[in-house]
Amino acid sequence: MQDSLQKFMFEHAGVRGELVEISNTWQQILSRQNYPQAVKTILGELTAASALLSANLKFDGTMIMQIHGDGPLKLLVVECNDKLHIRATAKLAPDAVISDDATLADLIHAHGQGRFVITLDPNDKLPGQQAYQGIVPIDGDSIAVIIENYMMRSEQLDTKLWLAADDTVARGMLLQKLPKHGGIESTVEDEAEAWNRAVVLGSTLKQDELLTTDIETLLHRLFWEETIRVFEPQHPEFHCNCTREKVGDMLRMLGETEINTAVEELGKLDIHCDFCGKHYGFDKVDCAQLFVANTLVEATSIVSQSKH
């Protein structure tokens, strides 16, 4: 079974929706590390939310959601691009003890210092162009509410989210009021009413129903009385874009002295990717080469400068 994201639209109502079911991808994310249950829930919900929001990206690129927690959960990262290629990981504080019923605040905002950042990173950035970053205030007790508030404030878009995740699946639903609906006869009141109606219907969805029901059934069960236009489904997939070159760049940024000391001590650096689990080994020769290349470039530029 492929993972699926289903977009739909309420005819004559100016409301759009999406349902997403992430199972294969979610299994691959979970296979890297043994997370406590409460962490699985929040990482899964964030993964579903990231697919729902990325499906409406207006550019080719990646949406990166990052939460830097101040409690037992130090970091959550979910990346999803316009093709719905997803990777995600979480990092716990050393010796973190996390109970199954830990709340979102317990995990990431225990001292009011948690930070949630959404970055939109286009593929075709011009040299020097920065990715767009938005700070998402942690002002709700669930990922859904926090993102709903953020969408309202940053995009002025009425958005409702339902998210759920367990050991096998992450599912989510999004409803969004379209900013300008073209219908000549529809008034502001009509549109507000249509939006309210969609939200009332959506709100009959219960958490365990979302966890246990496939999205095709959910779509029918929730909105069977509405005239709904359904689009071709899209298919989220796990994909990690780590490479040996990127790891090399990261090591280079740490500095030659730092790396030499480390490789001297350990004999070999074994860097592993938190997203996909791939290992990259750098022995003394590899490490030396990281910096030789730099020296060569510098030497070349000195030579070319001295020619003038």
Ligand SMILES: [Zn+2]
């Ligand atoms: Zn990787």
